[in-house]
Amino acid sequence: MKNRKVIALLFILIPIFSYTLRGWVFYAIFGAYLILGYFLDRRSSKMLKKKMFWFFVLFIVISYPLIMPGKDIRIFGIPVLSKKYLIEGLNIGIIGATMFVWLFILTRSISPQDVASFFKKLGMRNIGIVVSIAMNLLPFMVESIETTYMAMRLKGGFKWSPQRIYLFVLTVFRNTALLAENLTIALALEGIER
């Protein structure tokens, strides 16, 4: 997606519109948003074509008047839904569908580099290096947690007693701290640019 600023601006406007607009203007604007989303992004058009997506929207539309009081729509003589809240549910469903489509478009337009530059602006210059180190450590951490768990199981089964959970948590944190200590030494030896 090329024009990220325009997409971000259009995305930010959705909650503002959903809080302020009412009546036919609301339906016109949100309808336009959905049509624009359909033509702007191939994947979001795929999402809009999915039955599951519309079932989800329908679920939101129906569940709202089902819960709310003042039921005046009768099915086989039994009051089931509230007409007033059915319209409100429809509005919520339209807003939700639009937000999901545009959230999808927005998140597809953001790259990890954008996020890294966002943190750089917050004063965290080394975030890229820290994240790359953390990423390389992930398999070690997962393995360490698994080993701790297996060791505790072998030593008489892992029963969920508070004391055993505490021991498990303590061991995981101990291994993590030891890993950090080793990493400190490695960083100092390597002389990584601070």
Place this chain on the structure above:
Amino acid sequence: MNYRRFAYIAVFGGLWGVWEIFAGFVIHALNIPLKGVVMSSVAAMIMLVGRRFVPERGATFSMGAVAAVLKLLSFSGFMLSPFIAILIESTIAEVVLTISKNTFPGYFVASGLVVMWSPLHRLLIQGLIFSNRIYIFYVELLRRASKLLGVPESKSIMVFVAYLAILFLFGGTVGIVTWFIGKNLRKELER
């Protein structure tokens, strides 16, 4: 930034990221009740133990930033809600711990607020997605819950406040446990 701070932020941020990616995926897939509370309790533990080793300003937020970026790069793709949640939780803990100068009450309050944030986060995100109309739905649910509990309708908000207070106390307890875990670990490693 010194090497020790650098390493601890990477490792504890990584641990938080592991929790968010793997456990978050499983917990959300199983749709267990109070999943937000479970996620935020463990997150609070990780960031507060990490803070015990790096008691400097900005360390907790940095760990949160690492975890948030790892979550972003995970197989579940860019999920805005957990990304925002991690950043807000780390900001809450950072602010409280900086103000309290990493004291025991600070740990209690920081952890309590982080855990208490989980239902509020859901309300905030749903308010952003579905607009303020969704809150009418929640008010009705609250009214029904208070009716079930035998609380007068005028005091139904108290049910929600009581729920938040319980979460705060639970989170505070997690904070106390974390304080002692961190203390024992530091002693053990310094030996």
